Amino acid sequence: MTQEAEVFINGILTPSRPSGGSDPSAEQIALLDDVPSVRDVPGMLAVQVRNLDPHSELSAALMAGELVGPQIDSFSIKPKNKGFNLNLTGRDFHPFATIEITKGDQNVRLKKAIVESDSLALVKVRDSSVVPGTRLSVRVVNLNNVASNEVGFVAP
Numbered sequence: 001m002t003q004e005a006e007v008f009i010n011g012i013l014t015p016s017r018p019s020g021g022s023d024p025s026a027e028q029i030a031l032l033d034d035v036p037s038v039r040d041v042p043g044m045l046a047v048q049v050r051n052l053d054p055h056s057e058l059s060a061a062l063m064a065g066e067l068v069g070p071q072i073d074s075f076s077i078k079p080k081n082k083g084f085n086l087n088l089t090g091r092d093f094h095p096f097a098t099i100e101i102t103k104g105d106q107n108v109r110l111k112k113a114i115v116e117s118d119s120l121a122l123v124k125v126r127d128s129s130v131v132p133g134t135r136l137s138v139r140v141v142n143l144n145n146v147a148s149n150e151v152g153f154v155a156p
Contacts, residue, residue, distance in 0.1 A: 004052040009038045009045055009064075011076075040146050042069030069146035070097060072139070079156040083111070083126035086138065086153075093118050094142040101125060101138045108136060115140075130155050 005081040007016040007030050015034045019027035028049070032039040034075055040118040046061040088099070112124040121140060130136065134155040140148040 006050045006052060008048045012038050014038060042067050042071060055124050070140040070142055070148035072148050072151045075151060077156050084156050085123040086123040089119055091119055091138050093121055097140050097142045098141055101136055103130065103134055103136055132156055
């Protein structure tokens with residue numbers, strides 16, 4: 001790898017710099033803090049590089065580690081008068097995490113959202129704009145802005 005290289009993590013161009021070692025063309029340090037869309041999403045890191053001089057194709061992906069954060073593993077929905085309750089089970093929920101439910105690009109108003117433990121969150125939705133059959137998505141966002149996987153569901 002030359003100094004004139006691009007680093008891609010999970011398909012996203014990520015700024016990098018030479019490591020400063022004895023052969024600066026051999027190693028690059030990816031600057032994850034410069035790309036929150038990579039840094040703030042838990043999961044495996046698939047790293048690829050491409051030389052710019054001379055130009056080359058992207059390398060094969062190398063799984064270079066895993067970022068950890070909240071993870072929604074399952075959920076249950078109970079219809080209620082004028083809304084529904086949603087129970088989320090997973091892992092690594094921070095006690096002061098927020099729960100976000102969206103309808104398209106709009107936030108859904110939550111009546112109550114509580115993180116009971118690092119593996120359970122309870123949500124009450126009583127938003128009149130959410131009618132049965134509405135497609136929604138939910139995620140848990142920890143205090144450091146690291147978000148869980150986004151889970152889609154249909155309002156009962």
